[in-house]
Amino acid sequence: MAEKKTILVAPLHWGLGHATRCIPIINALLQHNFSVIIASDGAALLLLQKEFPQLTSVELPSYNITYSKKGSRFKWAIFLKLPHIRKTMASEKKIIAQLVSEGKIDGSISDNRFGVRNKKIPSVFITHQLNVLSGNTTLFSSKIHQRSIKKFDECWVPDCEHSPNLSGKLGHLKNPDFPIKYLGPLSRMKVKNIPKVYDILALLSGPEPQRTLLEEKLITELKGKQCKVLLVKGMVEKEQQSQQIENITVVNFMETAQLEEAINTSDLVISRSGYTTVMDLAAMEKKAFFIPTPGQYEQKYLAKRLKSLGLVPSCKQENFSFNKLKKVPLYKGLKNLNERVDFETLFRLFERK
Structure with missing residues (x-):
């Protein structure tokens, strides 16, 4: 019987959204007979540790993203953080390289952490933002983002490829020059018909x-x-x-x-x-x-x-x-787009030698 492969799942700690949308992916990996190591920092890591107490976890360096009280200054606050973000990415790369050299991981899934990749293993990047909106610098920020995504083997977008979809122009490019797979929307939640409280x-x-x-x-x-x-x-x-x-x-x-x-x-x-x-x-x-x-x-x-x-x-x-x-x-309220995620086909990437 083939040995279980171990996949590292590493969401960005920027609010809890990146971590929570990785929960259905982690559950699917476990159901498809993979071992999983979770990696993040701060509350995102704590949340995943609470959800999956049985899994090994790794603490990654923090990007330390905060907002200013004046929202209008946010873009420039991020710009000033770029040297720190680059340093964090370099530290992430070292940690991943160490895990790969020790034979501890056979693949990685990064949700918006650019340093979580290694040429020796299949590396996936998850994002719903193929275009990064930043006002008058949108074209520039989108090109830089796309150039970084290209370094991964595949980009997974948690949305439908065609209309109707949830992300609009954020998650859709006219002529992408890197491999994109649309998962359909990801959610850890299920609707239930229970009394209102x-x-x-x-x-x-x-x-x-x-x-x-x-x-x-x-x-x-x-x-x-x-x-x-x-x-x-x-x-x-x-x-x-x-x-x-x-x-x-x-x-x-x-x-x-x-x-x-x-x-x-x-x-x-x-x-x-x-x-x-x-x-x-x-x-x-x-x-x-x-x-x-x-x-x-x-x-x-x-x-x-x-x-x-x-x-x-x-x-x-x-x-x-x-x-x-x-x-x-x-208003009509949000509707379920009912697109089933084909995890079996997606995970074939990790079966390659």
């Missing part, structure tokens, strides 16, 4: 200080209203904690099973318009209201696109008020 579920995530600024805004706007609210902070810590603020139950984090139940038992979800959240809410066919992270072009684009398609209303963070939620019934 909450009127509103507020889901927070993403780097500081914007995560806290939105938390404060939502508590101010939702407190004391005639509705039952569950607010999940998206702060993964060792222990789960909860507190009650009038009509709002506040929880620091939830693991997959709990969060799936929370989404299923809520009428409406308020959240960022991060792509993983969009995929999860589409899988659950939820009504939603989006508040894109200030300064993050990708989230602004997704929110604007879904609003123009008549699916989900949205507004700027500073403009949010409880009254804005009255618009929700005028």
Whole structure:
């Protein structure tokens, strides 16, 4: 019998979306008789360790991506971080090279970590952003991004190749010159027909200080209203904690099973318009209201696109008020695109000698 191959799965720690969309991939690898090592840093690593306590994990160096309080400065904050990001990528490469030379891994799947690859093993890059929106520098940032993706054996895009799709121009190129495979949307969530408990579920995530600024805004706007609210902070810590603020139950984090139940038992979800959240809410066919992270072009684009398609209303963070939620019934809500991921064919890449 052939020896089990070991695949390293390494999501970027930038909010929790990259880590959570790797959960269905890790489950599929285990079901297809691969061994898995998980690798990341910070809350993303902690989340995967909680989901898969039986798996070996590796701590990678942190990209340390944070937002400024003024969203408009975000692009330049990232630009100033480039030397640190390059250094982090070099450290990642060393760690991967060491694992390969010790015979510990036979393949790697990187979700937006550019240093997680090695020429001696099949290396996959996962992204929904083949085009990186950055305002007047979009062409430049997209070309640099695409040049980095080319260094991997394959690029996997968690979306449908044709319309209807969730990522729009983010995940689709006219004439790509590197191998792209469309997985269909990825989600760890399943829709269930169970009684409603909450009127509103507020889901927070993403780097500081914007995560806290939105938390404060939502508590101010939702407190004391005639509705039952569950607010999940998206702060993964060792222990789960909860507190009650009038009509709002506040929880620091939830693991997959709990969060799936929370989404299923809520009428409406308020959240960022991060792509993983969009995929999860589409899988659950939820009504939603989006508040894109200030300064993050990708989230602004997704929110604007879904609003123009008549699916989900949205507004700027500073403009949010409880009254804005009255618009929700005028929108159709997200729908499941029902595209099944063919993991068996995808994983053949790792069977090569």
